[in-house]
Amino acid sequence: MxxxxxxxxxxxxxxxxxxxxxxxxxxxxxxxxxxxxxxxxxxxxxxxxxxxxxxxxxxxxxxxxxxxxxxxxxxxxxxxxxxxxxxxxxxxxxxxxxxxxxxxxxxxxxxxxxxxxxxxxxxxxxxxxxxxxxASMAENDGPERNLTTREREILDLLREGLSNKLIARRLNVSEVTIKSHLCHVFRKLGVQNRVQAARFAAGM
Structure with missing residues (x-):
């Protein structure tokens, strides 16, 4: 050979x-x-x-x-x-x-x-x-795959128990911007509030 x-x-x-x-x-x-x-x-x-x-x-x-x-x-x-x-x-x-x-x-x-x-x-x-x-397939398998990078960041901070004000301060944006992002996050994940979103994030 x-x-x-x-x-x-x-x-x-x-x-x-x-x-x-x-x-x-x-x-x-x-x-x-x-x-x-x-x-x-x-x-x-x-x-x-x-x-x-x-x-x-x-x-x-x-x-x-x-x-x-x-x-x-x-x-x-x-x-x-x-x-x-x-x-x-x-x-x-x-x-x-x-x-x-x-x-x-x-x-x-x-x-x-x-x-x-x-x-x-x-x-x-x-x-x-x-x-x-x-790993990429696992990460993209589920409703969270539709989240933007910023929405994922906010969801991670939400999981840590931070308030909208603290999240806004951490990301150097306005609290109104955080609220707007959270509305999109709730809709994409199919949840109604922060508690449900945090629970969802904990299982990701």
Whole structure:
């Protein structure tokens, strides 16, 4: 089985090599330090089973680089290896059709497991992203999903037992503004008064 590690840091490639050798029998690991070398290896070596690709190597133009590889080698599984793990980067990368996004901070054993999954034809998504999605779904599941950011702030302060005057002082707005916001909060939550709203907030 032939694999290609593409990372501009020799230490990263050397560090990953022993773990990649665990992925199967007769594993051959090829290396590339630039995007140009990636294309060269892929063009000259047949039957590469997996490309482990660094997003920030010389010549690599992020998603555009991935699209170029996908156009030239449409059946090649690509696992992106990155130290940048914010949600937007992960989703943008996955949208390019890669088989997985692997954070560099992932433990060696977890990385091997992720790569086994990808080689088997599955897709790997970081657990942190899945948990974030679950948390977001839980947060948005219910009448409170319709509240604005300001209304949520007021509801939180209401739950703390603050009066309209104290809430207004805390948020540096007028008491009339707080009363107006509370009317909207009551309507969206389907409650009649402050007590019911506070009880609802306590169960959120």
């Amino acid at each position: 032939r694999l290609l590690i593409a990372d501009d840091h020799v230490m990263v490639r050397d560090g990953l090599r022993p773990f990649l050798l665990e992925l199967g029998k007769n594993v051959d690991v090829y290396e590339a330090g630039t995007f140009g070398e990636v294309l060269e290896v892929l063009s000259s070596v047949s039957d590469i089973r997996l490309l482990l690709l660094d997003m920030r190597m010389p010549g690599m133009d992020g998603p555009a680089g991935i699209r170029m590889i996908r156009e030239r080698f449409p059946t090649l599984p690509i696992a992106v290896l990155s130290s940048v793990t914010d949600r937007r980067t992960i989703l943008t990368t996955l949208a390019q059709g890669v088989s997985g996004f692997i954070p560099k901070r992932l433990s060696a054993q977890a990385m091997v497991s992720a790569l086994r999954l990808i080689i088997a034809g599955e897709r790997y998504v970081p657990a942190a992203l899945i948990e974030e999605d679950r």
